[in-house]
Amino acid sequence: MAEKLVENITAMEDDFAKWYTDIVKNAELIDYSSVKGCMIIKPAGYALWENIQRELDRRFKETGVENVYMPLFIPESLLQKEKDHVEGFAPEVAWVTQGGLEPLAEKLCVRPTSETLFCDLYKNDVHSYRDLPKNYNQWCSVVRWEKTTRPFLRSREFLWQEGHTIHATYEEAEERTVMMLNIYADFCKDFLAIPTIRGRKTDKEKFAGAEETYTIEAMMHDGKALQSGTSHNFGDGFAKAFGIEYTDRDNKPHHPFQTSWGVSTRIIGAIIMVHGDSEGLVLPPKVAPTQVVIIPIQQKKEGVLEAAAKLKEVLKDYRVKIDDTDKSPGYKFSEQEMRGFPMRIEIGPRDIENGECVVVRRDTHEKQTVKLEDIASFTGRLLEDIHNDMYERAKKHLEESMYDAVTYDEFKKIMNEKPGFARAMWCGNVECEDRIKADTTATSRCIPFEDKSEISKTCICCGKPAKHLVYWGKAY
Amino acid sequence: MAEKLVENITAMEDDFAKWYTDIVKNAELIDYSSVKGCMIIKPAGYALWENIQRELDRRFKETGVENVYMPLFIPESLLQKEKDHVEGFAPEVAWVTQGGLEPLAEKLCVRPTSETLFCDLYKNDVHSYRDLPKNYNQWCSVVRWEKTTRPFLRSREFLWQEGHTIHATYEEAEERTVMMLNIYADFCKDFLAIPTIRGRKTDKEKFAGAEETYTIEAMMHDGKALQSGTSHNFGDGFAKAFGIEYTDRDNKPHHPFQTSWGVSTRIIGAIIMVHGDSEGLVLPPKVAPTQVVIIPIQQKKEGVLEAAAKLKEVLKDYRVKIDDTDKSPGYKFSEQEMRGFPMRIEIGPRDIENGECVVVRRDTHEKQTVKLEDIASFTGRLLEDIHNDMYERAKKHLEESMYDAVTYDEFKKIMNEKPGFARAMWCGNVECEDRIKADTTATSRCIPFEDKSEISKTCICCGKPAKHLVYWGKAY
Numbered sequence: 001m002a003e004k005l006v007e008n009i010t011a012m013e014d015d016f017a018k019w020y021t022d023i024v025k026n027a028e029l030i031d032y033s034s035v036k037g038c039m040i041i042k043p044a045g046y047a048l049w050e051n052i053q054r055e056l057d058r059r060f061k062e063t064g065v066e067n068v069y070m071p072l073f074i075p076e077s078l079l080q081k082e083k084d085h086v087e088g089f090a091p092e093v094a095w096v097t098q099g100g101l102e103p104l105a106e107k108l109c110v111r112p113t114s115e116t117l118f119c120d121l122y123k124n125d126v127h128s129y130r131d132l133p134k135n136y137n138q139w140c141s142v143v144r145w146e147k148t149t150r151p152f153l154r155s156r157e158f159l160w161q162e163g164h165t166i167h168a169t170y171e172e173a174e175e176r177t178v179m180m181l182n183i184y185a186d187f188c189k190d191f192l193a194i195p196t197i198r199g200r201k202t203d204k205e206k207f208a209g210a211e212e213t214y215t216i217e218a219m220m221h222d223g224k225a226l227q228s229g230t231s232h233n234f235g236d237g238f239a240k241a242f243g244i245e246y247t248d249r250d251n252k253p254h255h256p257f258q259t260s261w262g263v264s265t266r267i268i269g270a271i272i273m274v275h276g277d278s279e280g281l282v283l284p285p286k287v288a289p290t291q292v293v294i295i296p297i298q299q300k301k302e303g304v305l306e307a308a309a310k311l312k313e314v315l316k317d318y319r320v321k322i323d324d325t326d327k328s329p330g331y332k333f334s335e336q337e338m339r340g341f342p343m344r345i346e347i348g349p350r351d352i353e354n355g356e357c358v359v360v361r362r363d364t365h366e367k368q369t370v371k372l373e374d375i376a377s378f379t380g381r382l383l384e385d386i387h388n389d390m391y392e393r394a395k396k397h398l399e400e401s402m403y404d405a406v407t408y409d410e411f412k413k414i415m416n417e418k419p420g421f422a423r424a425m426w427c428g429n430v431e432c433e434d435r436i437k438a439d440t441t442a443t444s445r446c447i448p449f450e451d452k453s454e455i456s457k458t459c460i461c462c463g464k465p466a467k468h469l470v471y472w473g474k475a476y
Numbered sequence: 477m478a479e480k481l482v483e484n485i486t487a488m489e490d491d492f493a494k495w496y497t498d499i500v501k502n503a504e505l506i507d508y509s510s511v512k513g514c515m516i517i518k519p520a521g522y523a524l525w526e527n528i529q530r531e532l533d534r535r536f537k538e539t540g541v542e543n544v545y546m547p548l549f550i551p552e553s554l555l556q557k558e559k560d561h562v563e564g565f566a567p568e569v570a571w572v573t574q575g576g577l578e579p580l581a582e583k584l585c586v587r588p589t590s591e592t593l594f595c596d597l598y599k600n601d602v603h604s605y606r607d608l609p610k611n612y613n614q615w616c617s618v619v620r621w622e623k624t625t626r627p628f629l630r631s632r633e634f635l636w637q638e639g640h641t642i643h644a645t646y647e648e649a650e651e652r653t654v655m656m657l658n659i660y661a662d663f664c665k666d667f668l669a670i671p672t673i674r675g676r677k678t679d680k681e682k683f684a685g686a687e688e689t690y691t692i693e694a695m696m697h698d699g700k701a702l703q704s705g706t707s708h709n710f711g712d713g714f715a716k717a718f719g720i721e722y723t724d725r726d727n728k729p730h731h732p733f734q735t736s737w738g739v740s741t742r743i744i745g746a747i748i749m750v751h752g753d754s755e756g757l758v759l760p761p762k763v764a765p766t767q768v769v770i771i772p773i774q775q776k777k778e779g780v781l782e783a784a785a786k787l788k789e790v791l792k793d794y795r796v797k798i799d800d801t802d803k804s805p806g807y808k809f810s811e812q813e814m815r816g817f818p819m820r821i822e823i824g825p826r827d828i829e830n831g832e833c834v835v836v837r838r839d840t841h842e843k844q845t846v847k848l849e850d851i852a853s854f855t856g857r858l859l860e861d862i863h864n865d866m867y868e869r870a871k872k873h874l875e876e877s878m879y880d881a882v883t884y885d886e887f888k889k890i891m892n893e894k895p896g897f898a899r900a901m902w903c904g905n906v907e908c909e910d911r912i913k914a915d916t917t918a919t920s921r922c923i924p925f926e927d928k929s930e931i932s933k934t935c936i937c938c939g940k941p942a943k944h945l946v947y948w949g950k951a952y
Contacts, residue, residue, distance in 0.1 A: 031597065031600065031601075033546070033547050033593065033596065033597070034551055034554055034593075034596050035547045035549050035550070035551060035584065038547035038548070038549060039547070040544065040545070040546055040547065040593075040597055041544055041545040042544055043542035043543065043544055043612070046542075046543050046544050046545055047542075047543070049545075050543065066519035066522075066523075067519065067522050067523070067526065068516065068517055068518055068519055068522050069516070069517040069522055069525075069617075069635060070509070070516055071509050071511045071514035071515070071516065071633055072514070072586070072617055072619065072633050073511045073514060073570075073633070074511070075510055075511060078510055091576055091577055092576050093576070094549075094572045094574065094575045094576075094584075095572060095573065095574040095575075096570045096571060096572050096573075096586065097571065097572075097573045097574065098570065098571040098573065098583075099570045099571075099621040099632075100567055100568050100569070100570075100621035100623075101567055107574075108511065108570075110548070110572065110586070117509065117510075117516075120509065120510050121507065121509070121516055124507065125507075136519070140617070141545075141548055141616070143548065145575040145576040147576075156575075157547055157548050157549070159545060
């Protein structure tokens with residue numbers, strides 16, 4: 001039985017894409033539904049999202065963000081008010097054309113994102129500098145009619161949060177844009193043990209309607225990038241398109257400045273592809289719905305289940321589950337590994353006699369014997385260690401998968417042969433990005449905030465003077 | 477200014493419906509949107525929903541419920557599988573007919589409720605008695621294309637939770653159905669200070685596809701009923717329609733039994749209409765996003781804002797806000813009353829000198845002077861008292877608005893002249909319900925669980941032998 005569970009999973013080295021979907025299915029995170037391209041998020045998957053929500057929501061509220069709920073539908077005329085925005089989204093939205101038994105006078109799209117709805121609200125609510133800023137956020141689902149879909153990474157409906165703020169000055173909007181990006185990066189590091197690269201998107205890769213888009217990019221096991229959170233500064237473009245004005249202290253009308261920022265269930269894909277291994281999911285302790293699974297050995301023998309229950313009680317500060325089903329211990333081990341619970345405790349008659357238990361880490365498979373009287377403090381330290389070690393391993397992988405390219409041949413060789421990102425200079429022209437994409441399928445991931453190296457003087461692609469260092473990579 | 481806020485509200489006695497929408501708008505709970513029939517839930521409204529969610533979710537999980545997320549869309553063919561269900565819902569759903577630039581091969585409805593999707597999942601996941609029960613729930617929005625809409629009470633999109641469970645036996649399903657109804661009733665009492673009547677719906681008022689529908693009915697200030705939560709036992713009807721089967725210990729195939737149960741943002745309408753008064757919203761302390769508002773008096777004088785901040789620190793176990801805006805104290809009082817914060821503390825230079833503060837209850841307007849050293853324990857007791865008093869007042873109103881009817885003339889007189897419910901016997905035939913509705917606009921609210929009185933031997937409407945005591949009322 002134990003082997004069967006593992007057999008279900010394709011080896012990561014053989015077929016990374018299949019390994020991914022095998023994990024998603026076998027760890028029971030999602031299921032496919034009768035609705036093509038839409039996924040069912042099952043309890044093990046949704047519990048991850050609930051933990052992500054709780055932690056992000058807390059961090060948002062600490063900065064004065066308030067939650068709201070906007071309508072699911074956007075009238076066609078409202079979606080069309082901002083030109084770049086509608087061009088970006090109209091081709092991939094779902095349209096409601098009938099309500100009840102009647103055709104609608106104006107068709108409604110199912111929100112792909114809610115900038116236009118927030119603008120509609122702000123137009124009614126923002127009149128004076130006293131009404132600013134408004135720092136709103138909503139947790140909801142959005143719909144984008146994708147042609148090819150993959151669980152968590154790309155689906156026709158997904159869950160996310162979308163923050164939408166409005167400010168008196170460009171500087172304040174910019175500050176909020178960067179603040180939220182930093183919250184995302186810190187959250188990935190502190191809560192998901194995922195290192196990310198913070199940076200600015202090129203014009204080609206910006207959000208439809210944004211003046212600036214900032215991004216955090218994470219690197220998966222296979223060297224591909226996953227854009228894991230974005231934060232946009234809209235300037236006053238939306239305010240102008242929607243006619244939002246406020247009267248400032250100078251008694252004159254001004255257009256306010258807006259931002260939006262979002263993280264979606266996609267981030268669960270990052271958890272899987274950054275930390276997972278050949279035995280299944282490996283969950284960072286802070287986001288894991290179950291942090292410790294206790295597996296009783298010879299559980300029918302007197303005192304074993306009682307000892308397991310007592311352990312659970314001692315570990316009441318952690319999320320602990322006892323697996324006392326009638327499956328064999330071997331099957332339980334394998335199942336726990338598949339589900340990615342960070343720490344396993346085995347306790348049987350001999351352990352009880354010796355006043356100890358056996359602890360196994362999910363990430364390293366390392367096994368230790370621990371005195372029962374020490375287990376509470378040991379667990380706290382171990383979960384902390386697991387988090388830190390997972391982060392360090394992911395960081396090492398990221399750093400070791402970055403390659404510098406000076407010539408275009410070097411660049412193509414890296415992109416075609418080495419999984420990872422290329423660091424290379426760029427002239428700032430979209431034509432070079434287009435050519436690089438055509439030649440290698442790689443895209444500009446970002447102009448990094450922290451890395452200001454000048455690898456060469458000229459654009460990797462056209463040879464003209466370089467303007468920026470760009471990180472390039474293939475992406476999900 | 478203070479008067480202006482109150483002036484905005486229509487008197488409850490003059491026009492209850494207008495009073496209601498005035499409160500909703502002036503307490504900034506919702507706003508109308510460009511999407512007809514859909515509402516924007518603003519921060520003050522959404523914070524109520526977040527508190528409701530947190531508490532209900534905790535109570536659900538204590539009984540073993542797990543959260544999931546199902547797709548937003550239901551293919552037409554899936555919706556049609558259960559005959560009664562589709563008849564109930566098809567006339568009021570919104571249809572997506574176009575995805576991206578292409579028309580869809582099969583139109584999709586935006587979920588009005590998700591029984592059919594859960595059945596589709598259970599068909600794949602339930603094979604053996606070992607797979608049962610499954611106790612799933614989701615928090616989401618649903619869409620019903622209503623013709624006339626009112627904030628919270630009836631809108632084309634609303635937020636709710638829908639629980640969907642599946643069991644090996646009818647008895648177990650019935651136990652879950654009743655358990656969830658009781659959770660709803662306890663929640664209304666303990667958390668919202670709203671008394672409800674638990675009972676069974678007649679066949680006419682049942683949920684489309686249910687074998688039994690149980691309900692909690694609350695009474696609003698105007699004597700009308702608001703159905704505040706329902707719990708349905710589907711028997712094995714859906715399992716048969718969807719071909720869900722499991723192999724029991726007898727090695728034979730059986731159809732499992734299902735339930736569903738839900739509470740929606742409608743319940744916020746109940747909070748408003750059970751507790752609100754002529755000055756605005758009155759929030760029960762446990763659900764109130766702000767429980768205590770501190771209003772500094774002469775706040776520019778030395779030490780006042782510091783004393784307010786210290787009070788907030790002392791009251792850190794409660795949700796406390798200081799209103800240190802530059803509005804006048806009178807305006808702040810009026811605004812706090814509109815928003816319904818349960819308790820107000822006023823603190824000014826003379827109070828500080830005397831080592832005291834002034835406390836005002838929102839529900840009774842009662843004013844007391846409290847020693848600063850006692851304020852923490854005083855606040856705990858007062859919030860408890862406010863909750864209990866609000867519940868008792870609502871209960872008294874409910875009890876005093878129940879009238880017994882023995883003859884049909886009495887019944888009609890009650891329904892036409894007295895706001896409240898009529899207790900009257902019924903033969904069990906839908907024809908009598910139809911006639912009562914035509915004559916009085918009242919509907920059968922429920923066959924109460926706890927009240928087994930036999931008011932007369934014959935049906936209030938047709939005079940044939942009576943089968944049940946029914947509570948009748950006009951309803952939202």
